[in-house]
Amino acid sequence: MKKQLVTAAVCLSALLLAACGSKSSSKSVGSTKSISLMQNAELLSLDTSNHADLTQWNVLENSMEGLYRANRHNNPSPAMATAVVKPTDHGKTYTFHLRKNAKWSNGDALVAQDFVGAWRRSVSPTARSGYNYIFSGIKNADAITAGKKSPKTLGVKAVNKHTLQVQLDHPMPYFNKMMVLPAFFPQNQKAVQKFGKAYGTKSQDMDYNGAFQVTGWNGTNDNWTLKRNHYYYDPSAIKLQQIKMSVVKDPNTAHNLFTQGKLDDATISGVTAKGLQKNKDLVHVRKAGTYYVRLNLRNGRPLNNQKMRQALSLVVDRQKLTKDVLSDGSKPAYTYTSKDLTKDPTTGKDFATETTPKLKYNVAKAKQLWQQGMKEAHLSGTVKLQLNGDDQTVTKNVAQLLQSEVQQSLPKVKVAINSLPAKGFQDREAAGKFDMEQTLWLADFADPISFMGILESTNPQDYGKYKDAQFDKLFKQAGGTNANNPKKYWADLRAAQERLNQTMPVLPLYQMVESHLVNPHLKGVLHHPVGEDDYTRAYLTK
Numbered sequence: 001m002k003k004q005l006v007t008a009a010v011c012l013s014a015l016l017l018a019a020c021g022s023k024s025s026s027k028s029v030g031s032t033k034s035i036s037l038m039q040n041a042e043l044l045s046l047d048t049s050n051h052a053d054l055t056q057w058n059v060l061e062n063s064m065e066g067l068y069r070a071n072r073h074n075n076p077s078p079a080m081a082t083a084v085v086k087p088t089d090h091g092k093t094y095t096f097h098l099r100k101n102a103k104w105s106n107g108d109a110l111v112a113q114d115f116v117g118a119w120r121r122s123v124s125p126t127a128r129s130g131y132n133y134i135f136s137g138i139k140n141a142d143a144i145t146a147g148k149k150s151p152k153t154l155g156v157k158a159v160n161k162h163t164l165q166v167q168l169d170h171p172m173p174y175f176n177k178m179m180v181l182p183a184f185f186p187q188n189q190k191a192v193q194k195f196g197k198a199y200g201t202k203s204q205d206m207d208y209n210g211a212f213q214v215t216g217w218n219g220t221n222d223n224w225t226l227k228r229n230h231y232y233y234d235p236s237a238i239k240l241q242q243i244k245m246s247v248v249k250d251p252n253t254a255h256n257l258f259t260q261g262k263l264d265d266a267t268i269s270g271v272t273a274k275g276l277q278k279n280k281d282l283v284h285v286r287k288a289g290t291y292y293v294r295l296n297l298r299n300g301r302p303l304n305n306q307k308m309r310q311a312l313s314l315v316v317d318r319q320k321l322t323k324d325v326l327s328d329g330s331k332p333a334y335t336y337t338s339k340d341l342t343k344d345p346t347t348g349k350d351f352a353t354e355t356t357p358k359l360k361y362n363v364a365k366a367k368q369l370w371q372q373g374m375k376e377a378h379l380s381g382t383v384k385l386q387l388n389g390d391d392q393t394v395t396k397n398v399a400q401l402l403q404s405e406v407q408q409s410l411p412k413v414k415v416a417i418n419s420l421p422a423k424g425f426q427d428r429e430a431a432g433k434f435d436m437e438q439t440l441w442l443a444d445f446a447d448p449i450s451f452m453g454i455l456e457s458t459n460p461q462d463y464g465k466y467k468d469a470q471f472d473k474l475f476k477q478a479g480g481t482n483a484n485n486p487k488k489y490w491a492d493l494r495a496a497q498e499r500l501n502q503t504m505p506v507l508p509l510y511q512m513v514e515s516h517l518v519n520p521h522l523k524g525v526l527h528h529p530v531g532e533d534d535y536t537r538a539y540l541t542k
Contacts, residue, residue, distance in 0.1 A: 032540040033241040035264040035522060038248040038257075040392065041422050043217060043224065047200025048182050049122040052129040053422075054442065054532070055247075060182045061532035062243060063226055064210045067096055067115075067164075067179045070528050074446070076176050080110060080186065080209070081164075084176060091171030091484060098162040103231040104188045104207040112158035118187035120151035130461045131183045133453060134444070137175070137479060139167040146458075171484045177445040180531060211238045211536040222247035239524070239539035249392050255517065264519040264540075269394050273515040274327030281517045284329045285527045288341040289442035289512035290451070291333070293387075293402070294464045295505055296435050302383045303435055307373030309504040312436075314359065314366035315409040316402065321510060325397050328515040333508035334360050336500050337451045340511075340529065341443055346490045351448050355497040363409045370410045383413045388428055389438040391419045398438060398509070429463050437463075442512065443530045448493045449479060455505060466505035471496055 043059060045051035068076035068084060076084050081096040088095070102110040121127065123135040125147045135141040139155025155167035168175065178184065187199075188207040195205045203217040203224060211232050217224035223246040228238060248254045251273065254266040258281075268276060276282055295303045295312075303309050318332035331339070339352040347354060359365065374383065387402060389395040396419055403415040415436075420428065428434055444450045453459060456475050457467040478492035500506070521541045526534040 036244040037265050038254055038263055039245055042247055045200050046206055050128045052131045057182045058532050062535050063208045063212045063214050064185045066185045070180045070531055072526055074528055076180055092168045094166045096164040099233055100162055101233045104209050105213040105229045106207050107231055110209050111161050112164040114186035114189055115164050116156050116158050117189040119156050120154050123154055124151045133459045134183050137168055137172045139169050170480050174447045181444050237537055243535055258517045264522050266517040268515050269328045283516045283518045285514040285516055286529055287512040288338045288529045289440055290338045291440045291509045293436050293507040294439055296464050298432055298465045305373040305377040307369040311366040311370035313504055313507045314362045315405050317361055321401055325401050329513040330510045333511045336506055336508050337448045337497055338511050342446045344490050346487050355494055357501045385415045385435040386418055387415050387436045388418045388434040390425045391421050395438055446530045452496055464505055468503055471499045
C-alpha cells in the first residue's frame with residue numbers, strides 16, 4: 001500500500017523538546033465510549049475502486065469488512081465469511097459461505113453479489129485506484145485489466161445469496177492472506193447504483209458493513225467521525241460508540257494535542273520523536289514497509305541509465321539518515337522488500353536479510369559509476385534532477401539530506417526539491433513528471449510478492465516505468481507455474497530481489513517504524529505489521 005509520508009517537525013530547540021518529553025502525559029479522558037485518532041494525510045476518497053492510499057485504508061479498516069479480518073496473530077480470521085476456507089480443485093477454487101446476519105449500515109442484507117459487483121468494478125481497466133493488478137491470478141483478471149475481456153468474465157460468482165465462489169487461473173498459496181485487504185471489500189450494489197459517480201466521494205454517499213460507519217466527511221474537510229454501526233453482526237465485541245479522526249501533519253502539533261488530551265494515539269517522528277524516546281507513553285509500532293525513492297526510467301530521463309541509478313544508491317548514508325534525521329527508531333533499508341516481512345521457509349532466513357547486497361555505501365565507487373553512466377548516456381553538462389515529495393516536514397528533511405549527499409558526492413549534478421500537497425504529488429506521479437520521488441510501500445500481505453507486484457512492467461502503479469524482462473519473468477514464474485512449488489517459488493523471489501538490487505529502479509531508504517504516543521488507558525488495538533491498524537475492538541479502561 002502506497003502511503004503519504006509520515007510527518008516530522010523541527011521544534012524551536014531540541015533542548016526545549018527534550019524537556020517536554022521528560023514530562024508524563026497529563027491525558028484526561030472525557031468519555032470511555034469515544035477515542036480521538038489522527039491521520040497524516042487528507043482523506044481523498046472512500047471508493048476503493050477509484051482510489052487507494054493509507055488514509056483511505058485506515059478509515060475503511062475500521063468501517064468495512066471483507067471476507068476475513070486479521071486477528072491478533074496477524075492471521076486471517078472469519079469476518080463476512082463464516083470460516084477460513086480451504087481451496088478445492090487443486091488449489092484453484094475457493095467457496096465462501098457468508099454470514100446470514102451480515103448487514104449494511106442502512107439495514108440492507110449483505111449478499112454475495114456485493115462482492116461480485118465490487119470486484120468486477122475494481123478489476124476493470126477504467127478503475128482508477130491503481131489496484132486492479134491485485135486481482136491478477138483470479139480467472140480472467142489479467143485479460144480484463146488489459147481490456148481484452150469483460151469484467152463480467154471475472155472468476156467470481158454468487159452461487160446463491162450467501163455463497164461466493166472464486167476461481168483462479170492457477171494456485172495462489174497466499175490467496176487467503178490477501179482477503180483481509182480493503183481492495184477486496186464488498187460494495188453495496190444498491191448504493192453503487194444509487195450514487196453513481198458520486199459513490200464514496202462523501203461519507204453519506206456509500207454504506208458500510210463494518211463495526212462503524214463514517215460520518216461528517218464532505219469530501220474535502222480534515223476531520224470526520226466513525227460512529228457505531230448498529231447493524232453490525234457482532235455488537236457485543238464493540239465497546240466504543242465513536243472514533244473521531246482528524247488530519248495532523250505536524251508531529252509537534254500531534255504531541256501537543258496528545259498532552260492536552262485531544263488525541264488518544266499520536267504519531268510522531270523526527271526531532272519530536274527523538275526528544276520523546278524515554279516518554280512513558282511512547283510505543284514503537286514496527287511495520288513491514290519500506291520508504292524509498294522511486295526513479296523515473298522513461299526514455300530521455302537521465303536515470304534511464306542503470307549505472308547512474310546505482311551511483312545514487314551508493315551515496316546515500318542510510319545510517320546517518322535514520323540516526324540524525326529520523327531519530328524515531330527507524331532502521332536503514334538496503335532492499336526494496338522490508339525486513340521482518342517473512343522468513344524464507346526453504347532457508348529459514350529472513351527474506352530481506354538473505355538478499356541484502358554486499359555493497360551498501362561507497363562514495364568512491366559511486367563517482368566512478370556516475371561518470372561511466374554519464375558517458376554512456378551521452379551527458380556532458382550538469383545533470384538536473386527533480387526530487388518530488390509531499391509537503392510534510394519529514395519528507396522535506398529527508399529530501400534535504402538526499403540533495404546534500406548527491407550534490408556533494410557526485411560531479412555535475414543538481415537536485416531540485418519539489419514539495420507538493422497530496423493531490424498535486426499524486427497527479428505528477430501519475431503523469432511521470434519527476435526524476436525521483438519519495439514514497440513508501442507497506443506490504444499488503446506477508447509475502448515478498450506483495451512488494452514485487454508494483455514493479456512488474458504492466459502494473460498500473462509502476463509509475464517509474466521499470467521494464468526488465470528478467471524481473472518480469474521471475475515475477476510471473478513465482479506467481480504462476482511455480483506457485484505450488486515452494487523451492488522454486490522462493491528461488492524465483494530471491495532472484496527477483498537480487499535483480500532489483502542490480503538494476504536499481506528504486507532506492508530503499510529506511511524501514512517503517514512508527515513512534516506513537518498512546519493513552520495508557522487505550523486497550524484492545526490491533527497493530528498489524530502487515531496492513532492497517534484495527535481500532536474496532538478498542539476500549540478505554542476509564
